[in-house]
Amino acid sequence: MAPLQLTILISVVLIAQLTIFAAVAFYRHWHSFTELKRRLAIWEGHPENNLPLPKTPVPPTDKLAWTDLREFRVDRKVIENKQQTLCSFYLVPVDGKPLPAFKPGQYLTFHLPSADPNKPSIRCYSLSDKPHPDHYRVTIKKEPSGRGSTFFHEQVQVGDILKVKAPAGQFYLDTAETGPIVLIGSGVGITPVLSMLNISLGHSPQRPIWFYYGVRNGEEAIMQEHLNTLATQYPNLHLYLCHSQPKAHEIQGTDYHHAGRIDITLLRLTLPLKPHQFYICGPQAMMDTLVPNLKDWGVPDLHIHYESFGPASPTQSSSPSKHSQSSSDLTVTFSTSGKTIPWQPESASLLEFAEGQGIRVDFGCRAGACGCCTTTLESGEVTYTRTPEAEVNSNTCLLCISIPKTHITLKA
Ligand SMILES: Cc1cc2nc3c(=O)[nH]c(=O)nc-3n(C[C@H](O)[C@H](O)[C@H](O)COP(=O)(O)OP(=O)(O)OC[C@H]3O[C@@H](n4cnc5c(N)ncnc54)[C@H](O)[C@@H]3O)c2cc1C
Structure with a gap:
């Protein structure tokens, strides 16, 4: 081939590559832009628009499934881990009417008895499974000296009646979308993301999901068998069980996948470069580092959704x-x-x-x-x-x- 022909060929190939690259980049930006516009439209329609931009879409006209309190009977209590620190409560409605669905990630609010009958102790617990018409499930960690959680673990018995407010919460998975999601649960923070996982697989079985579950070791963990079964059934589910202090008998690759905490390095090593939506629930220390690290990595704010079970909030505009x-x-x-x-x-x-x-x-x-x-x-x-x-x-x-x-x- 003559030098001129070769030069022309190389130039054509280069121009073709550049064109494809520009087209892909344009498509990605356009996709992010339209998504941003859609969420902004939801936001602008929200009456409390003097408040900071929400991290998750505000449900447009969502009403509570019931007003005030509804009575539920404890149908089953199931200890979920070897340490016996986490217990699931299966709750059936006393009125026997079918239960409404909830959004994956939402929680129930309980009015627990206290010394003053006019001032119940109020505690929130995430729904930890997909909706069932006949029961809800919450999974509660017994906190040392914690009044509400100790009451659940030690006092609440099968057959007891609990007063419960309807499912609520803005930390929920958008099931209308089908793009890749990353679900991260650490410790008891697995509860809302477990519900997201169970619902998502039922709703969009093909949706790509990366699921990271962080615990110290298998004795603390819950539902590992369930997670492993799902990972076998669904090739699009990528499961990472992360043990920060694995027991000597635990084998990496069999009992867990990653030795260490869930951090940005692990995410960067394991996630493909795609516009994922991140849903994170965990202790304050994890949220305080992971959320800013995701932003530094270039994940847009609107793609990071999080909840912590307490006063923590990693992106508090005002520490x-x-x-x-x-x-x-x-x-x-x-x-x-x-x-x-x-x-x-x-x-x-x-x-x-x-x-x-x-x-x-x-x-x-x-x-x-x-x-x-x-x-x-x-x-x-x-x-x-x-x-x-x-x-x-x-x-x-x-x-x-x-x-x-x-x-x-x-x-x-
Ligand atoms: C939206 C939402 C969803 C939630 N979902 C879940 C869930 O799915 N599962 C779950 O287990 N929890 C969940 N929580 C947390 C839950 O609501 C309670 O905050 C938690 O159970 C602790 O309540 P408690 O009454 O046991 O502790 P509290 O009595 O309120 O005490 C709070 C903390 O202080 C500590 N403490 C209490 N007394 C002392 C003392 N004398 N000295 C030192 N420390 C003390 C306790 O150990 C505890 O960690 C959720 C919270 C929210 C806001």
Whole structure:
């Protein structure tokens, strides 16, 4: 072949490659852009649009499946792990009517008996399975000195009646989508992502799923057999059981897949380069590093959905240290108690601040979900450190996830 012909051939091949590359890049960007527009449209339709942009789509007109409380009978109690720290409760409705479906990742709110019958203890527990018309399942970890979880493990017996609010929560999997998803559950944080997994496989069996489950070792783990069976049945399910402190008898490749915690290195090594949606639930330490690391890796905010079972929120726009510059000179007045106290910026929330001052306030989930700490805001404004799930308006605030923005007066 003459040099000129060779040059032309190389040029044509190069131009063809560049064209294909540009077309693929354009398609990816266009896809992300249209997705962003779709979510923005949902957001703009939301009435609380003075709140920070939610990390997950806000359900447009979702109503609770029932109002107030519904009675459920404990049908079965199943200890799930060798350590006996996690127990599943199967709950059947006392009224015998079929149960409504819920969104994968949502939770139930329980009103538990307390010393004062007018002030129940309120605790939230994620639904840990797919919907069944005749029962719900929650899986509860017994926390050392934890009142609610110890009550469930030690006091609640088969046949007992529990009062339960309808499934709720904004941390849920969008089953209308079929793109690849990464489900990450660490410790008891497996519960909502397990529900997502079970529902997703039933709904879209072909959907590519990467499932990471982090525990210290097999004695702490739950439902490993179930997960292994699913991974065998569904070639599109990529399962990673991660043991941070495997027992001497546990064999990598048989009992678990990865020795160590779930971190960004593991994700980067195991995930193909695709626009995944990430759903994460785990302890604060994991969320605090994993969520920012995913962002550094280039995962867009809108692709990262997370929940922690407590006050933690990794992307709090306002960590206590950040508040300090702007809010150290603010005061909080508790009108019922007749106290005006300078705000302490190191307090994570108004709830924590009030408790530290000996002011009696109600609380439940400490995560902006149950609405128990809703308090009248007589004057001033607050900033939310995470998107409230319970209903709020301009005259009230959820103490557990808010800090003062201006001088404020609370009816407490
Ligand atoms: C949306 C949502 C979903 C959830 N889903 C689940 C789920 O699926 N499964 C699950 O197990 N949990 C779940 N939780 C957490 C659950 O709601 C409770 O927070 C958890 O069970 C602890 O409640 P408790 O009453 O046992 O502990 P609390 O009595 O409220 O105590 C809270 C923590 O403080 C510690 N503590 C209590 N007293 C002391 C003391 N004297 N000294 C030192 N430490 C102390 C306890 O160990 C506990 O860790 C969820 C929470 C939310 C917000």
